[in-house]
Amino acid sequence: MKPSQPSVPDIKPRTPVVNFDREQFDSTHRVFAVEQVAPIVGMSPAFVRRVTGQADLLSPRDVLALLDQDAFRETYIPRSRILSFLQNDATRRSEQVVVAPNPETWDVRLGNALDLAAAIPTSSVQCVVTSTPYWGMRVYEDMQSVVWADGDVCPYGHEQTPEGFVRHTVEMLVAMSRVLTDDGSIWWNVMDTFMTRTQIRGNAAEALRAMQGKDSKRWHDHASRRYSAGHAFLKDGEQCLIPQMIAERASRAGLYVKTVITWAKRSSMPEPQNSRVSRNLEYVLHLAKQRTPKFFREPYLDTPAEFGGRNNGWETEKLSDVWTLNTSVGGKGHGAQFPVALPGRCIALTTEPGDLVLDPFVGSGTSGIAALHHQCRFIGIDASQTYLAIAKERLTDLDR
Numbered sequence: 001m002k003p004s005q006p007s008v009p010d011i012k013p014r015t016p017v018v019n020f021d022r023e024q025f026d027s028t029h030r031v032f033a034v035e036q037v038a039p040i041v042g043m044s045p046a047f048v049r050r051v052t053g054q055a056d057l058l059s060p061r062d063v064l065a066l067l068d069q070d071a072f073r074e075t076y077i078p079r080s081r082i083l084s085f086l087q088n089d090a091t092r093r094s095e096q097v098v099v100a101p102n103p104e105t106w107d108v109r110l111g112n113a114l115d116l117a118a119a120i121p122t123s124s125v126q127c128v129v130t131s132t133p134y135w136g137m138r139v140y141e142d143m144q145s146v147v148w149a150d151g152d153v154c155p156y157g158h159e160q161t162p163e164g165f166v167r168h169t170v171e172m173l174v175a176m177s178r179v180l181t182d183d184g185s186i187w188w189n190v191m192d193t194f195m196t197r198t199q200i201r202g203n204a205a206e207a208l209r210a211m212q213g214k215d216s217k218r219w220h221d222h223a224s225r226r227y228s229a230g231h232a233f234l235k236d237g238e239q240c241l242i243p244q245m246i247a248e249r250a251s252r253a254g255l256y257v258k259t260v261i262t263w264a265k266r267s268s269m270p271e272p273q274n275s276r277v278s279r280n281l282e283y284v285l286h287l288a289k290q291r292t293p294k295f296f297r298e299p300y301l302d303t304p305a306e307f308g309g310r311n312n313g314w315e316t317e318k319l320s321d322v323w324t325l326n327t328s329v330g331g332k333g334h335g336a337q338f339p340v341a342l343p344g345r346c347i348a349l350t351t352e353p354g355d356l357v358l359d360p361f362v363g364s365g366t367s368g369i370a371a372l373h374h375q376c377r378f379i380g381i382d383a384s385q386t387y388l389a390i391a392k393e394r395l396t397d398l399d400r
């Protein structure tokens with residue numbers, strides 16, 4: 001059989017070697033607001049003011065002083081590109097604002113989450129709840145490349161390195177933070193990836209068939225493959241720690257990391273591993289704009305388990321940072337669904353009826369079902385026409 005033409009690029013880890021050219025910024029006279037620079041250099045506005053001695057506006061020299069700090073850690077722009085980003089790119093998405101979705105009940109839109117988030121009014125969303133593509137894990141239907149602020153052009157989840165994926169995730173989170181109300185919450189479901197050489201498949205069932213030796217496709221027959229050699233430090237077989245990196249950088253970008261929740265899955269894929277334990281968890285990052293977001297504990301005990309209440313028999317009466325929830329039974333035409341109970345719990349804990357919930361990677365519409373159950377309004381975004389059709393059908397069925 002002839003190898004099929006890859007529709008999605010392979011992942012071949014490659015950490016670029018880049019020297020930061022300071023000279024080119026010496027003659028620049030632009031100034032930048034402290035609030036604009038802080039989330040990019042990964043420092044709080046107060047710390048930026050302490051380093052530079054400036055209250056409001058920073059010159060390129062001030063920004064260079066920040067880049068020299070031990071406290072510097074990149075968020076969504078690599079260090080070598082920060083000054084050119086501030087000078088050239090910072091406003092590029094806000095120029096694309098088109099219509100502002102403001103649904104009476106629900107609305108789902110086709111497109112890239114970053115572009116469409118720019119069309120949502122500032123501080124209008126009470127709760128963002130989503131399960132993002134995981135790094136190097138799945139080939140989705142109708143995948144599209146995104147032009148990212150760090151200069152990359154690739155589909156989300158198909159970056160060459162985990163660091164690229166973390167940067168793009170933080171760019172998404174900064175966009176979500178703008179649309180979030182001051183007392184709103186972001187719930188970000190993400191799993192880690194091991195740096196291994198593997199075929200990237202469409203869903204868990206395909207991966208399982210391969211583990212059982214039932215996959216007749218050869219390495220080159222797959223649409224997309226992930227290699228493991230070439231990263232600056234990660235070794236073959238090593239766990240990347242992506243959720244933890246995202247949490248730390250979300251904090252540097254100005255969000256509060258309220259809790260890193262462990263989703264202990266009631267069933268997970270077998271892993272034929274002889275040198276490590278099997279993986280049975282995913283993470284849900286609870287992020288907020290302020291220390292005390294809107295938060296209700298009671299629904300944990302009052303809500304039916306399928307919509308996010310306590311999973312009797314597995315969970316105690318204490319609402320803790322370990323959530324023992326079933327995985328999705330699937331079968332809705334999407335290979336990476338989460339169970340309704342997961343977004344259901346997030347929504348129940350942090351919204352009131354009438355609040356607006358957003359899922360920027362809505363897939364088959366699971367979070368919309370949860371939002372409507374909790375009497376919230378809902379906006380879903382997805383880059384795939386195929387999945388969006390499923391989401392529309394599931395949400396329309398609820399209207400009947």
Ligand SMILES: C[S@@+](CC[C@H](N)C(=O)[O-])C[C@H]1O[C@@H](n2cnc3c(N)ncnc32)[C@H](O)[C@@H]1O
Binds near residue numbers: 133155
């Ligand atoms: C993990 S799945 C979400 C599944 C969903 N929670 C469900 O239960 O069906 C991630 C989704 O992100 C979508 N996606 C990938 N890149 C995107 C982008 N740049 N903008 C919007 N959606 C994107 C994929 O099409 C996929 O449906």
